[in-house]
Amino acid sequence: MSEMFIAKGDFPAIIERLMSRYRVYAPVKNGRYYDFAALKEAGAADLGFKNTRVSPKGVLYPQAERMFEYSLAKDDPEVNIVKETPKDFSPQVILGIRPCDAKGFKLDDANFCSDKFKDPWWAQRREATTLIGLACNTPSSTCFCTTVNTGPFDTTGLDAMLVDTGDGYALQVLTEKGKNVLGIVDLKPAPAQVAGKIEELKAGAEKSIPTAFDPAAIAQKETLEIFNAPFWDEIHFGCLNCGTCTFLCPTCWCFDIQDEVQEGTKGDRLRLWDSCMFSLFTFHGSGHNPRSQKVQRVRQRFMHKLKYYQDKYGTGTACVGCGRCVQACPVNIDIRQVGRILGSGCSCPA
Amino acid sequence: MNNPYLPYPVRIDSVITETEDRNLKTFKFIFLNPEDEEKFKYTAGQFAMLSVAGQGEIPIGIASSPTEKGFIKFTVNKVGRVTTFMHNMKAGDIMGVRGPCGNWYPWDILEGKNLVIIGGGFAFTTLRSSIVYMLNPENRSKYGKIDVVYGARHPGLLLYRDELAAWEARDDINMHITVDGTTDPNWKYNVGFVPAITKQKAPSAENSYAIICGPPVMIKFTLPVLTELGFPPERIISSLEMRMKCGIGICGRCNLGTEYVCKDGPVFTLEKLSKLPNEY
Structure with missing residues (x-):
């Protein structure tokens, strides 16, 4: 579809127009970091970010969510019957999502x-959500999206994509969903020189990201060969099992289900983000724990991202190279290094 | 949209204490909405998530057989929060059941074959389902010889004792009941560990499949016996237990490599297990 153009001065009005019809999530500066938040005013959106601290998965899959509710009152004729909690699935937009995070939704x-x-x-929120992405002109030093089958200008997960061309945003509308949502705003066609500018920005961004490891080499390895390899002792050594990586990751979807009772007479069944880094994650009622050791839990996370998901779906790794885990790990465990070790089958200096 | 996390409401019809240590109780449930029974169409070997409002959910093997209509049964060991709460529930109480979950014993492949069923302790629930299913007059002719080795630590810990006695009396199933030890002078059956009794009874591997469920130590020492009897790994079938939350392959905790025990299992052949990470 043809490119449109939004001058930076017109951008707040465009966001406001979207907000009149949709709930709009956008990056908002929060102290030192950016996070996706539902906008209350158009001016709060700040696209001058590298990436948000936490991935936007929480928009589709909140960290804590009521699944069901029930009454425990003895005199209630429907006592103990678990019922759906009403939810709002009205149309919404994530504005400024990076191509890697949008690709992450596809993997999820x-x-x-x-x-x-x-x-x-997940399905209903996904259906209700339109993704208007923002291409990455200046990827971070921790980014490795091009290694894992996406990229700074990858449109595969997006409904529309903005490219910051300096004085404004070039806008590519990519899907029917994107067309419908952006149909409500007045857009001008992009000036002729914009297409060349986008190509230039794209080439520059892609060039700035080195190849981190070879996912295909990992796919070709025998599962048990790398599962049983001695290098896990080295990889896991510094890990604190803090779970930060899983919390920030756009493709860590594991959850717990717990019941919570209020005032003794009514309760909720909740779904809560959980993490394979925690020993309780796999702890049986009997006391047995198949992943009682830290090394087993660290291995599970990396094997799942880089090997099991590749083998199960044949669509590449369950990693989009956003680099959040690399940036936030308190002991500097680096998934790029782990990828190199898995691909080469040893922890020799890569 | 159909919600796979939403339990069907059920009424507890009866609670039977199975074992002398009172740690195992069998719950018989009746669906509050009769149409839910049809939706909960299951096959022997599957499990379900039992749901208690205010407590949580637990994965438990289905002990009733699909040939038994009008109710479903589960035998529950008291170990944690939900099971302990359930042990204090009574007939008439309302709870929930979600499922059926997982795969089942490969009944299509097992047709025309002899079956050696080996169970230990309280892991006999889906085996009970299987035996009742095979002994049903409509199904019995589909299977060859049926040998059952079932052991518990002592006679008071055997499940379904009335049914075991009834099966002993039949000529279309060979029961080999055993206990690790007993002080009962009138004990009529075997004394000895399951691996030793399996070796002693030596069921033929000819045209046979073995289904084995029990504590890890029993499985560990029984597998070499089965191998010695001539059972290849692709004809030894087992069912795994795991901590589960969703029961439908989404919440991420019960995997062995690429396979989710809740969705791709819990039933695996030994051959399949040998290719997966042994995190169970």
């Missing part, structure tokens, strides 16, 4: 919606 889709089971909350 494979988990939440298989042929056999559809997670109703």
Whole structure:
């Protein structure tokens, strides 16, 4: 589809127009960091960010979510019957999502919606959400999206993409969904020189990201060969099992289900983000724990991202190279280094 | 949209204490909405998530057989929060059941084959489902010889004792009941560990499949016996236990490599397990 153009001065009015019809999430500066938040005013959106601290997965899959509710009152005729909690699935927009995070949603889709089971909350929010992305002109030193089958200008997960051309945003509308949402705003066609400018920015951004490891080499390895390899002792050594990596990751979707009771007479069943870094994650009622050791939990996380997901779906790794785990790890465990070790089959200096 | 996390409401019809240590109780449930029974169509070997409002959910093997209509049964060991709460529930109480979950014993492949069923302790629930299913007059002719080795630590810990006695009396199933030890002078059956009794009874591997469920130590020492009897890994079938939350392959905790025990299992052949990380 043809490119449109929004002058920076016109941008707040465009956001306001979107907000009149949709709930709009955008990066908002929060202390030293950026996070996606539902906008209350158009001016709060700040696209001058590298990437948000936490991935936007929480927009589709909140960290804590009521699944069901029930009454425990003895005199209630429906006592103990678990019922759906009403939810708002009205249309919404994530504005400024990076191409890597949008690709992450596609990888998450494979988990939440298989042929056999559809997670109703993920599916309905996903359907209600339009992704207007922002291409990365200046990737971070921790970015490695091009290694894992996406890139700073990758449009595969997006409904529309903005490119910051300095004085304004070039806008590519990519899907029907994107067309419908952006149909409500007045857009001008992009000036002729914009296409060349985008190509130039794209080439520059892609060039700035080195190749970190070879996912195909990992796919070719025997699972048990790398699972049983001695290098895990070295990889896991510094890990604190803090779970920060799983919390920030756009493709860490694991959750717990817990019941919470208020005032003894009514309660909720909740779904809460959980982490394979925690020993309780796999702890049986009997006391047995198949992943009782830290090394097993660290191995599980990296094997899942880089090996199991590749083998299960054949669509590449469950990693989009956003680099959040690399930036935030308190002991500097680096998934790029782990990827090199898995691909080469040893922890020799890469 | 159909919500796979939403339990069907059920009424507890009866609670039976199975074992002398009172740690195992069998719950019989009746669906509050009769149409839910049809939706909960299951096959022997599957499990379900039992749901208690205010407590949580637990994965438990289905102990009733699909040939038993009008109710479903689960035998629950008291170990944690939900199971302990359930042990204090009574007939008439309302709770929930979600599922059925997971795969089942490969009944299509097992047709025309002899079956050696080996169970230990309280891991006999889906095996009970399987035996009742095979002994049903409509199904019995589909299977060859059925041998059952079932052991518990002592007679008071055997599940379904009335049914075991009834099966002993039949000529279309060979029961080998055993206990690790007993002080009962009238004990009529075997004394000895499951691996030793399996070796002693030596069921033929000819045209046979073995299904084995029990504590890890029992499985560990029984597998070499089965191998010695001539059972190849692709004809030894087991069912795994794992901590589960969603029961439908989404929440991420019960995987062995690429496979989720809740969705791709819990039933695996030994051959399949040998290719997966052994994190169970």
